[in-house]
Amino acid sequence: MNVEVQSQVNIPVDKKAEIVLVLDYSGSMKETSGGEVKYKAMRKAAKKLVADLEAANPDSVKFGLVPFSHHVWVTLPKQYVVGQTGLGNWTGCTQDRMNPYNLTDETPNIGIDESKWGHPQAPPPPGDGPHGGCAAYAPNKLIVRPLTNDFWSVKDQLDRMLPYAYTHIALGVEFGFHLLSPNAPFGQGVSYGDANTEKIMVVLTDGRQTERSFGPGGSREVADGERNLEALCDAAKAKGITMMTIAFDLRDDATKDRLRDCSTDPARHFFVAEDGGDVASAFESIRNEITAQVVLSR
Template identity: 20%
Template sequence: MRIMKRTVSALKTFGTRFSDDRRGNVAMMFALALPPMMLMTLGGVDIARVSTVRMNVQDALDAATLAAARSQYTDNPRINAVGLAALQANLAPYGDVTLDTTQTNFRLNTATGAVEADAKVNVRALVANIFLPPYGQFFDDQLPANAHSEVLRSNNRIEVALVIDNTGSMDGAKLTNTKTAAIDLINRLEAADGRSIEQDAIKISLVPFSMTVRVAQGGTNTPPSFMSNADTHTGGGAWNSGSNPYSAFDTAVGRFTLFGRLNTTWGGCVESRPQPYDIRDTAPSSGTQATMFVPYFAPDEPDRADYPNHSTWQNWQYEGNDYLDDGRPGSNANSPFANTAARTTEWFARVRSVSRYSTTPRNTLNTGFGPNRGCDLQPIIRLTDNYTALRTAVNNMIASGNTNVPLGTMWGWHTLSPNAPFGDGRPYGTERLKKIIIIMTDGANVMSDTTSPNDSTYNGLGYIWQNRLGIVSGNDTTRRTRMDNRFDHATAATEDMCGNMKDKDIEVYTVAVQVDSTAQTLLRRCATDTDHYFPVDSAAGIGAAFDRIAGAIENLRISR
């Protein structure tokens, strides 16, 4: 302002000197030249100011176009309404700028998928209308400024697997907040799908997990194409301490067959495949039985009442899943067995006995009692754009069981994979395709150590003595480490599940809710990078983590 005053003062002085000059020609020529000279000199101030305003208007228009592109609308009138409202709000701080709404519009280019916008504003002149009123009025005291913007609605195809912890520790606020956050994410991606010019631009799968995963609704004893009756492998076949020490049964009878003998059906849950297929998306093949999937089947526990004086089996941990009569003699003696080895032998003779599965169950079999005990999860929702079904499934999730993050994650990967068991995912490497997995958990991997000869509770890894973790015993810490290592090994170049997924260009997000430092390190390491890892200190923070992930997935950008 001081410079302007000095300039004006100098011009006035200069003008006075020339007006006093009686040499007529000079005065006349200068009088004619002075207005254009002042217009050019002082108008430059306005022109420079318009240039600055234009940059502000461009920023405001870019933000408004982004808002219009993020809306769920595909018709131009509503896209225009959203854009205009946002632009007017963005320009509100600039009191000397007037938006010309008749020459401002937002519209969708259906050929490119971009929301395009053009805006015109008028900037009030500061110099010309003060010092050169005729010239300022010629421009109506306003100088025009234009801006153009485009926001490309993402034309990537996106496949997202939501892998969500449904274990008992999630009960209460954590599960409630997780449901809300997951539904909000689904809603945002549904809106993004609606904005896309691509068919089936976004598909989502849902994998609730605990100590197992329910891959189907169940209700059948006919094995799906990707499953085996498990009469020869993974806990099947006839037990033999030398040749087959890891079988759950003493006779080669398949698990679907045993469900039928009990006059009940498979509940839809599965066990993990044996190593190395537990961390690979290798397609199941009957020619390689270890690649086939095996039904979850919780064996009947030994009869408690057969030994009244030793009803707790010498204080061994007893889970209470005793749904069949063992069909073996008991004893009322104080010491029915000579020693611990004899008791253990008798215990396993009952656990492995297949013949008892032809008897009548003690009570009604359900997910709390019988071979499907613990299979009470919401079933997987395969990759789909049926967002209503996804929301319903999320709302139906319950909290139950222990934590097996590798098994849940593996089935999240299966839903994205182009390979069987589902084959719903597009081929790896497809142009403009993003495969994303979101893993949310609040706990540590666990395969509980018990005091009974089973040495563990039954879960998606069977019993510990079945060697699914490469060990047949060990304390809780040892078992957790084994499970963690299958998920993401601390040693570089060691095969693990997270590394295998990343090798397929799957983008990995992890959300760690109130977990210990070991689990934090594990989940941070599994994520694609630190920006894909979200540590959450309380149930209240779950929504914010999912919100940030949803924003990243929407992947909108200003193109120019």
């Protein structure tokens, strides 16, 4: 077992925590590493984190989920989705917003389509086959779950989610940022700078960006997604979000470097996991610090 670093969340004992798990559910997570199916190892470790913090003090922590592959499946107000009109909500698949709106947690402007979600899926990069559509997301339970203290529902969804399709890491972090934000369309996050709450995003992936993303000047390339990930991590950290990243059986050095740089403090918040045991150890380190410094505050 070889976890590269240890984690620590430096927060006083009277604080609470909002935690969003941004988890890679692309097709490669169905593969094995160290004799264990990767998504099952991730699921087991994430469920244990939720269960342990719930048992310690359910009043001190909330969880959100962002399972991502090349899309996310999410419920949004219609006014924030391209082509939708009227009141009520829209539920479906989306990729990122257009640049530069996909680099912030700002609420969409109902008069500017570029600031909204729901743009058509990007064509696959040259040499790739079709990246798949939207049909498998709901059956595979790959559904964005806003911050909640309904721990049973979080664990139940973790039990049910199944991998599908390609990888859009920047999209996962984009929605993780929005779930922790006090801004619409979600708004469950407390205000930035709240003295009593620590915001934490845990990002796990096993591969490089393979989906095109919106960049400046109308560009839409895989490289834009890589740059967008860097910009989103910087923006989230600037808001005071603690970024923790896990590279799980990740063979692409550039992506591994990007995850290291994404973390708030690489010496404390970046993990290299070669197998399921390493993933469990990474989540255990995160759990221990949160338990000691947040949850046992009653």
